[in-house]
Amino acid sequence: MSGDIFINIYPDRVEFVNPGQLPLGVTENNILHKSVKRNERMANLFFALHLMEREGSGYDKMYEVQLTNGKRVPRVVEGEDSVTAIVERRIVSYEAIKVMQTASQKFTLKQKHIICLGIIAQAGSISGSELIHQLELKDNVALRPWLRPLLDMGLVETNDGKTKNVEYRVVSQLLRDSDFKGRTTLKRIEPHRLRELILEDLKLFGPTSIKDLNIRIGKEIGIRSIQRILKNLIEDELVVKTGATTSLRYNLATK
């Protein structure tokens, strides 16, 4: 029958295959919080039978359930005459599940806040622009209602950075409460700590190129950030540089 939904069940995933194309204005990468009926007759029938919560809530619900269970968000693939929503079974973050459970015990969270927190918990640390991208939002103004309540509730914090440097992460207390064992990353390090780290490195290794310094400290830190801090350290007369270009080396200033 035209309009039937086919469900393919595989060991690692479940695929919901819906005949037809995505509605106008909706793309494979833009399907979250869209209230567009793909099949009006079926939608009306399911709604009348109380089998459907409300229009356009299906994908949002999939996001909520998947993220609550530490799994990836649904992947949408549009074929020539069908649209497939792929829901993976694999859990990608057991730690994120603990965080979500602990947060739910402490607060009553709305669906959008569960989705937002789930994305942050899985990422560990995520920039505002990346969050906007993953939530399929227009700009940071649209992000506010998703993020602000989480900040107000004390579930999410920032790294005190500015502009592109702002990273959102789950508050450390919540991570401790949920026995989080995720990886620590230097991506969130404050500039003054990075400055001390560079001084410590120079103390240990002596004259060094900026590239080697970057490798030892961690590639997750951009070389431009290290470059700027070295420039400040030279201005403060704490570091000196010798040579030029490829033979340029940085070292602690002798007093």
Next chain:
DNA sequence: GTAAGGAATACAAACGAAGA
């Protein structure tokens, strides 16, 4: 002499903060 590689710099873009 030339190619490759490293570092510095210029510039555009992004984005939060502050003020109107």
Next chain:
DNA sequence: TCTTCGTTTGTATTCCTTAC
């Protein structure tokens, strides 16, 4: 809510050194 300002980042380009 909008605009402006300041800060930071990523990318492209340029300059210089080194290796062959």
